[in-house]
Amino acid sequence: MKMKSHESREHAMIEANDKLCEVIGRNIDLLPIVFRFGISSNLGQSTLGEICLNKKIDLDFLLAVLNTYHSSSYFPNTDSINLTLLTDFLIRTHQHHKQVTIPLLGSLMQELKIKLPDTKLIITLEKYLNDYVSRLIEHIEFEEKYIFPLVGMLNENGRRSDLKTSSANLKKLFGQHSNVETEISDLIIIILQHIPENADIQIFHDILHTLSHFEKEQIDHARFEDKILVPRLLKLFATKFRSDAF
Amino acid sequence: MAVYSSCPDNNTIHEWNDLVLLIDTGEYEFISKHYKSFRRRNIVIVGIHFDKLPTPDYTPFDEILYHSDTQGVLFNKLKAFSNFGKHRQPSLQLSDRETEVLRLVAAGFSNKQISEKLFISIHTVISHRKHITSKLGVKSISGLTLYAVINDLID
Numbered sequence A: 001m002k003m004k005s006h007e008s009r010e011h012a013m014i015e016a017n018d019k020l021c022e023v024i025g026r027n028i029d030l031l032p033i034v035f036r037f038g039i040s041s042n043l044g045q046s047t048l049g050e051i052c053l054n055k056k057i058d059l060d061f062l063l064a065v066l067n068t069y070h071s072s073s074y075f076p077n078t079d080s081i082n083l084t085l086l087t088d089f090l091i092r093t094h095q096h097h098k099q100v101t102i103p104l105l106g107s108l109m110q111e112l113k114i115k116l117p118d119t120k121l122i123i124t125l126e127k128y129l130n131d132y133v134s135r136l137i138e139h140i141e142f143e144e145k146y147i148f149p150l151v152g153m154l155n156e157n158g159r160r161s162d163l164k165t166s167s168a169n170l171k172k173l174f175g176q177h178s179n180v181e182t183e184i185s186d187l188i189i190i191i192l193q194h195i196p197e198n199a200d201i202q203i204f205h206d207i208l209h210t211l212s213h214f215e216k217e218q219i220d221h222a223r224f225e226d227k228i229l230v231p232r233l234l235k236l237f238a239t240k241f242r243s244d245a246f
Numbered sequence B: 001m002a003v004y005s006s007c008p009d010n011n012t013i014h015e016w017n018d019l020v021l022l023i024d025t026g027e028y029e030f031i032s033k034h035y036k037s038f039r040r041r042n043i044v045i046v047g048i049h050f051d052k053l054p055t056p057d058y059t060p061f062d063e064i065l066y067h068s069d070t071q072g073v074l075f076n077k078l079k080a081f082s083n084f085g086k087h088r089q090p091s092l093q094l095s096d097r098e099t100e101v102l103r104l105v106a107a108g109f110s111n112k113q114i115s116e117k118l119f120i121s122i123h124t125v126i127s128h129r130k131h132i133t134s135k136l137g138v139k140s141i142s143g144l145t146l147y148a149v150i151n152d153l154i155d
Helices: A006-011 A020-026 A028-035 A048-055 A059-070 A083-115 A120-147 A149-155 A160-173 A176-194 A201-245 B025-040 B071-079 B096-106 B111-118 B122-136 B141-150
Strands: B002-004 B020-024 B044-049 B063-066
Touching (some): A020 A028, A028 A059, A028 A083, A048 A059, A059 A201, A083 A149, A083 A201, A120 A149, A120 A176, A120 A201, A120 B141, A176 A201, A176 B141, B096 B122, B096 B141, B111 B122
Parallel strands (some): B002 B020, B020 B044
16 A cells, blocks of 8 residues: 555555555445455465455456445456456355344344334334345346346356346346435435434444445445446347347 | 415415415404414414404514504505515424425425425425425425424324
């Protein structure tokens, strides 16, 4: 990480020669991201380049992902991203949502229900959250069933009829993300507006903190899908159908 | 500023927020009926008194302009309202009409259905929805529904 002042260090690009422990030290939110690459122990003094070499991880892809999550102003070179690696990473992110974030939110809501039993606010919030999670799971399943397999189908010269059906699904994906993100940010605002007097602030803080992380993850996740995956797939479709015509 | 010599209709008054209402003091009942709603929406109520009858000690008017007022008195009374609204934040409370629109949005009605139910244009519905979103900070339909349920606007 090229360093000048504290502030520029915070926003500096992450590079191959940076020590992973220092990168995480400056932005702890990147820890769950590196876990998704199978990097989870003995960070020691190793640089990102050394870790990737040892663990056979694609360094360019790791840097592109870390920088995208680290800085909202950074955007990787779309054409250089390996789509198979990207879909693997997106699936691992889905797993993180399903196995970590959603259960955490559920247990925080249960804790809140114990502290404020039978209040309309909590019952309504819980219902909203449950409905949201159901829609999110449905969205995740749609992507994993219909969108991500397209990468393999296009690479393996899938059947033209299958690909045509799939291109319609790709178009359906557009616009879905903005709803998913907006609903979380609305929930945060509504909770902030309705925290009851004399309530246990810590539990509300924990819920808001978790929701805020979740929202940020969703936005970054959607950037990968809307700005890289979908345009690249559409481009591959166009090339495929043009070449088939000849 | 809105100027009326007789009662405006209900559709008109639902559009009001942050304004000075000039109205005949004879419309005392109309003002009393909507008094709370006007207060909630930052409406300054100024009565225009045309006859020479004395006005009661208590009136719902913030100021009364008398036929007998001299030019200087009238000038000073009106001057007090000349900066109204310029240095203040717009009301963050939903107006009665916005609340009604929110209730219908939360109940699942489309803009077209809402416009038909309230006898207003779709553009007006969209404008109300923009104000609702801006005042509440909530954008999605499910978020607006959550807000409406928590605040007892719908069951």
